[in-house]
Amino acid sequence: MFDPARSYDLIGDVHGCAHTLARLLDTLGYRRQAGSWRHPRRMALFLGDIIDRGPRIREALHIVHGMVEAGQALCIMGNHEFNALGWSTPALPGSGRHYVREHTPRHARLIKESLQQFEAYPGEWRDFLGWFYQLPLFIDAGRFRVVHACWDAGLIESLRALYADGRVDEPFLQAAAVPGSFADTVFNRLLRGTDMRLPHGLTLTSDDGFTRAFFRTKFWEENPQTYGDIVFQPDALPEQVAQTPLSAAEKTELLRYGPKEPLLFVGHYWRSGKPAPIRPNLACLDYSAVLSGKLVAYRLDQETRLDPRKFAWVEVERPELMQ
Structure with a gap:
């Protein structure tokens, strides 16, 4: 699968922003030839979440699928x-x-745009x-390693x-319908990350309108002491919760x-600001x-350690987000 002499452009969550993806590929030196975006020396590596939310999901899928099929x-x-x-597969x-x-x-709200x-293209969707x-x-x-949310x-x-x-x-996939099964644990951990229940039965409503009893956590912090030390999501914890000490059992879990593990690239986490390493061997490439x-x-x-100068990006322009 891998050519060790080849260089890779790892790309974060696209979510149907096809025009922006084309602009990024162009910026990176890819050109559309023979039905696919191609680079003479490099290969793209997408971190998942090509679909949902955005206005050009079908176009984004065709770009990524076309590049994969062409070996690019x-x-x-x-x-x-x-x-x-999971939405389209009957449970056992x-x-x-x-x-x-x-x-x-x-769940319907999350997949609505894709459906x-x-x-008008049901055959394409099945494919x-x-x-x-x-x-x-x-x-x-x-x-280096690549996983959408968390390397376990x-x-x-x-x-x-x-x-x-x-x-x-x-x-x-069907086995994942059973809560707590191995398949369910694999999908949740690798594709959604680690989380922790909010204390005292609290819930949080995020900016996207979803109410949750859990918050996403870091999976690399060396010596965390409080909930605030491990939170890793766009929505901040209330100050009182952030200052809550972690119990010994919570730290163990x-x-x-x-820090000495191979380079790891993830998406998923809706970051903001200037793209940069989280630490020398870990980068999140999802910048909302x-x-x-x-x-x-x-x-x-x-390289075996991340170079902050090697992040590349394009800003998403407002017309991209309009149908």
Whole structure:
């Protein structure tokens, strides 16, 4: 799969911003030739979440799929591709569900734009759903790693025993309909990250209107002391919660990706500001493109520690976000 002599442009969550993706590829030196965006020496690597939310989901999928089919890109699965598969896949009898991802109002809201934009192209949507199964949940290239939300070495080792290349199948997807199953744990951890329940039964309503009893947590902090030390999401915790000390049990349960591990690239987390490493071996490339943010790439060559000068991005222009 990997040519060690080749350089890679790792690209964060696109979410249907096809025009912005084309501008970023152009900025990176890719040109549209023979039906695909191509670079003479580099390959793109997409971190998942190509679909949902944005105004040009179908166009974005055609760009990414075309590049993958032409050998010009690789793409991993994001939680939104998993959501689409779960939405369209009946659950097994006895699971207590009709679909792997139940058709609740909240879930319907998240996938609404994708379904609407493919209403006139049902065959294409079925084909893309089939292609989503070809997207691995992770890539381990030795000197660098790629996963949509969180690298959990233990889970990935167990998953490799079943699916050596990280590409799962429909039975595994259907198994995820059972809360707490291995499949459910894999999808939640690798594609959604780690989280922690808010104390005292508190809930938070995020800027996108969803109310949650959990908050997303860092999986690399070396010596956290409070909830505020581990929060990793756009929505801040209330000050009183942020100052709450972590218990010994909570500290023990935290996942840690060590500073001496290989380079790790993730998306998923809706960052803002100027793109930069989180630490020398960890970068998040999701900078909220579909919320008028940036579509970000990291231009990886042979380095073993991240170079802040190698982040590249384009600002998402307002016309992109209009149908």
